[in-house]
Amino acid sequence: MRAFEYVVADSPAAARALARESGDARFYAGGTTLVDLMKSDVERPGRVIDISRLPLTAIELRGDVLRIGALARNSDVAYDPAVARRFPAVSEALLSGASGQIRNAATIGGNLLQRTRCTYFRETRWRCNKREPGSGCDALDGFNRGHAILGTSDSCIATYPGDLAVALCALSANVIVEGDAGERTVALDELYVLPGDRPERENTLAAGELITGIELRAEPLYEHSHYLKIRDRASYEFALASVACAIELEGGRIARARLALGGVATVPWRAREAEDLLAGSPPGDAAYRRAADAALAGARTRAHNGYKVELAKRAIVRALRTACGGAA
Amino acid sequence: MSATAERPATRGFVGLPIDRVDGHAKVTGAARYAADAPIAAPLHATIVQATIACGRIIAIDERATRAVEGVVDVLTYHNATRIPALPFDFTAPSSEELAPLQSDEIKYDGQHVAAVIAETFEAARAGAALLRVEYESRAPELSPGGARTVEQPEQWFGSDAQPRRGDPERAFEAAGVRIDQTYTTPIENHNPLEPSATVAEWRDGELIVHDSTQWVRGTRAVLAKSFGLDEEKVRVIAPYLGGGFGCKGFFWPHPLIAAMAAKLTNRPVKLVLTREQMFTSCGYRSETRQRLRLGATRDGRLQAILHDVLGTSSRVGTFVETAGGVTAMLFDVPNIAVTHSIARLDVPTPTAMRAPGEAPGSFALGCALDELASACGIDPLDVLRRNHAAVDPSSGLPFSSKHLLACYERGAEAFGWSTRPQAPRAMRDGGELVGWGVATATYPALRSPAQARVVLGADGSVDVASATHDLGTGMYTILAQIAADELGVDPRAIRVRIGDSSFPIAPVAGGSMSSASVGPAVQDAARRAYREAIAIATSAGGSPLHGLGEDEIEACDGGLRSKREPSRAIAYGEIVRLGGSGAIEALGSAAPGDEGERLSFHSFGAQFVEVRYDEELARLRVSRALGVFDCGRILNAKTARSQMIGGIVWGIGMALMEETVRDPRAGAVVTNNFADYHVPVNADIAAIDVLFVEEPDLAFNPLGVRGIGEIGITGVAAAIANAVYHATGVRLRDLPIVPEKLLAAQAAV
Ligand SMILES: Cc1cc2nc3c(=O)[nH]c(=O)nc-3n(C[C@H](O)[C@H](O)[C@H](O)COP(=O)(O)OP(=O)(O)OC[C@H]3O[C@@H](n4cnc5c(N)ncnc54)[C@H](O)[C@@H]3O)c2cc1C
């Protein structure tokens, strides 16, 4: 780890000012991503701004809108009764992530901005366009079992690793961001950007912008949302493939469906074509499989991640069936 | 020879499930591991490693490193101590033939190329990140298939590495049922929780090293040879280890770097390998490719086994993963051919890892027997029973004490095996397929000469000392139990001191031999101390036992008393004071004799496993495991059970997730952390039960104990793969059994 300056922010405005002053600052929330990457010399901030004590921890349901502060801890959100009842996929996604200890430290804002687990990104000896723009990508022809099959580019195939954002993506959450021009609201799937030829740029936040919270609009549909995660072991492991979905039936047909994928894409992946196919179909494996095929139609695989296509499809079928209340 | 005094009235501590005597020290942090050595103000060294697998260093730029505040020096091949070649031998067990930092040559990715020495750990790390090393690189050879150099060692560790009997090729061709399959196992790493660490200090020409080693005397020997010192001038201390599993058994280069750095700076130096470095700096289990051909009669009786093993080794040292090591012994087969080959690659040197050879070998052989059972339409457990070897077919010697059939019986009963349908895919629970598998566990019983000292103090203290080790296994506790039984003292009142090369000799904590080697030495020393106490108590003037004969005396709580008049008693402390020499000190020793010429010594067991498989999601879990073991006498029912459970957990990891992956071009390990190298977490481990068929093996040593450290992992992966077949109807012959392999196997059906 390199030497850095540590400062504590006592208000969101102060945090932003401290960030503006320094060209290479990072906010420190739970620290569970940031400190890891600093130790491995991947993140090299000159200044670390501790925002962990800012009063942005509330979880409030006002009318139909649930607002969660950016510094609410993952565990607190997961176990919040309103979240668990109105947005079960969010609860399930959080509880499927990391470990109890990490969930107690990790915050919602930090979780959204966690960085890829690509091993070639996380060790500085390798060539990595995301870490060092223009240097190349050692994952393309390296060990890429965990890498993405959707949303990739010739520059980067790194998987977006998080669970929460996948659930939020399916449930059309908004992210509330505070910047120099005041507060703005960004749809979750517009927060993230595809790697393209600039994989170093992962989101649409401007330098020094602070996430202050997220917003979810409660809809009956979401009460039947579900998150399914497939991984190499039973716990404490990132997804090989994951699915967040919600389904509403009307008159024996699927009225509306929401579907997003994790573990297989470079960003939380909303599968809108699949949603459109589902709408109007009678529920059942045939419809789910059709939707799954559509969701993975654009998959591009490398040497070791081809299995993810079939695995993701099966996960989609299972998750939709579960959300519909069907037997596994 | 053992002292012959009659045993004191046994207190029966041996065998009891008593808590670890070192448990309190460990959970309170009082236990000092190597990196906690109480050395004031050491310098910190951080190793920098090669990032090419083959080539040489052309330049090292130290400027940025030296500019870091707190950096004291940089150790490279330019200024390192010159150390002669270190060929492996059993007294000075260096894994690498050349000392580190001796030249510009690079033989594997991860080779140490420099150490940054600084006032603080942080400065050393920061300096290391800034060191620029330039290389000239050649394309490395990384894959055993098609390697330019493949060797077939005649012997390995004193055993025939290419054993053969009968006419296996002909018997195989003539057999009514033939199995011919290839099984593969990946590279695996030991991953002890405690990373390897060394604190080295030079004091008046003597070298004192706190090192996380499973072999204090082996480490001492290599250090002495390296620096041209008498062994008496080197002391190696390792009171506690946070696991080792073999990666701290033989000598690795980093303690030499710590000692060089301490010499260069004339200060004590602390060096701790990082987790990433642990994947390349202290060995690993070689990958294996095993072709197995079984020829059998239609009723499942083996006629021939041909077992060809290809493993790997490095350019700087040799280790052979003898996966075929047990093949000639385990079953009653007239015709055998086992071959071991190693491909030399541009990789680090593999080493012994928990059940080296037996772990991957028992996987391949255990699966092949299950395939034979399917081919014959016989229950797999029946095939194991039918091929049971009553005498050791590899030597013709009778086994000293073999109760494998009892393990099969008890296991089958406890597991409920008799209700198992023979056909695969016949059991379901909810949406999941259920399968049961079985395989045989085995590990040789080994023993080395050892000594121990028992000291009774005037303050009533009882001290036991030996240069053995506790890897977390329970060694402290069982040695206290053994001495306790001999002396009639509560084991918790006994102070056991181990892990110091200045203590009486003991072997490497490897080969599951510490209990069988050191246990009898402690027993002997305690008996001698006991006899000397009796001699003083019966002859000294002021003793209440004055004038009694040896056979009229027994041990009582912390002392001696008259058998007839128990009120005539005297504590050991009092006896010592009467003796007038300050302490009663007895050196005990124990060593194997010629029993190995008459008997074959092995431990056995049976592993039963249940898996559940969610076919749609390719989700596989081990829902139940039972191990039944025949390992001689059990010294502590609690620590022994823990050893076995730990072994089975290892087996689950080996079967389902553990794999060290190297970048296919560079040869560097890319799964060099606990996020990418998967070991089971609690949630992966369901019910595990362990039973012992406890038959003391008194032909092996006076305690009747055989080792238990390694056998627990053997057979587990085979039992799991066999259970997967039973659940799914597909054979998975390539470990680990991860989702993509299950999907591919399903698709191929
Ligand atoms: C061993 C391990 C296993 C894990 N497993 C999983 C898993 O299975 N699933 C999963 O989803 N996650 C997993 N994680 C990731 C974990 O969820 C994240 O590390 C955590 O949520 C990050 O939150 P934090 O508050 O600690 O972020 P920090 O580390 O503090 O911050 C992360 C990044 O976000 C920035 N940041 C933080 N807060 C804000 C804000 N309010 N505004 C703007 N920028 C901000 C920081 O500057 C930093 O760049 C795992 C992590 C570890 C270490």
Ligand code: SF4
């Ligand atoms: S996949 Fe992306 S993150 Fe990984 S090495 Fe390539 S560029 Fe870097």
